[in-house]
Amino acid sequence: PPPAPPAEVALTIATNTAYVGACPVMAAQRQGYFAAQRLRVTLQPHSSGKQALEAVLSRQAELATVADIPVVLAALDGRPVQILATIFRTGRDHGLVARRDRGIHSGADLRGKRIGVTLATSGHFALEVWLNRQRLDTADVTLVNYAPAALLPALAGGAVDAISGWDPFLDSAQQALGAGALRFSDADVYQSIYNMVALAGYLRQQPQTAVRLLRALDQGEQFCRRHPQQAMAFLAGLSPAGRAAVLAAWPAHHFGLELDQSLLLALEDQARWAIKNGLGASRQVPNFLDYVATDALQAVRPAEVTILY
Incomplete structure (x- = not known):
């Protein structure tokens, strides 16, 4: 007999529903990719990754989409967060x-x-x-x-x-x-690295949920790459002129799941900046390997895990 389907899991993802980098999450929700993985997802809107990560740290959400800086500050304060995958990169936002x-x-x-x-x-x-x-x-x-x-x-x-x-x-x-x-603006100055993160304890307890989540996001990434006009409808609160500007910049954006060595280099560079500005409790650059969880992406897109151990 065919195996029984996995049990449905309820998830809350804290994310910025107006930000183009969250397109894969919204596509996975609106196109039914989460549902196909037996994930009942609620999207919790926030205006910044800093707020979204705080929702995870305060147990108001299981996962969050954040850029690199909130992860760095959490690491400097010893908060047990981990990146499952980078879902978006751009130098234009x-x-x-x-x-x-x-x-x-x-x-x-x-x-x-x-x-x-x-x-x-x-x-x-x-x-x-x-x-x-x-x-x-x-x-x-x-x-x-x-x-x-x-x-x-x-x-x-x-x-x-x-x-x-x-x-x-x-x-x-x-x-x-x-x-x-x-x-x-200058694309050479800063590249936004947008990530899906969760508490390390949650990922240890729910390894298969993380795999199912990334499978759905992988489909969401592909939808955003292939159908920009339709994907634009997912972004909340954009004016017609704003939509035109976002669409014009779409080819410069990179949608795709990855865990690349450059992520660790960026986190280390930003940690030095944060320490210089007194933004974290620690005065030492953390070992950011402890803040990356590779197992789920290894199961979904193994070729996209290029972090060196």
Whole structure:
């Protein structure tokens, strides 16, 4: 007789439903790939990976989609999180939007200005790297901490001269300010590495659930690559102009499950930055092999696991 189907498992995934990197998760939900793996998934919306990871740490969700910086900060604080797989990479979603009426026409003009940013996020890290490229330091500007959704009101209201963050927040700021907005971005400055993460204890207890999850996400990745027009409908809250901008950038995005050695190198680099800025409890760069779980991806896409042990 055929084997009995696996028991249905209920999961909550904390994710940013407006962010293009979460497309594989939303495709797996909307196209029924999770259901086909006997996973009853609830998507819990958040505006940042920092918030999404906090939902996992506080046991409000089993999994979260996050960029690399929240994982680094969790590791520095000894929090037992692990990356199952990188699900998305891009160099086109981070940057700054500045007000031209504040005399900002080039990167050098940011000296002495107030910049809104969500501290201890990828927007914070990308801002510091970008400032260094302009031969500026954070001491040359004033950083003002805002939640991601509060960045646009702060910029539009004049509380800050520029904001640093990621799309869709930057795109919304550009549209709101129109010709008065100037956007700075550089694909060579920062590559966003977007990951699926969970608590290490959960992955030890639910190894087959992790495999089934990645099988569904693998199908979601393929859908997002092959059907960008349809996938656009999954992104919540985008204006028509915002959708056009995201679609134009689609070919530059990389959808695909992987655990690459470059991930560890990026985490180590960002850990040094975080330690320098006093953002974590530890003063030592962690061994990030302890924060990666390879077994599930080895079962689904073994050729995409290139981490060296």
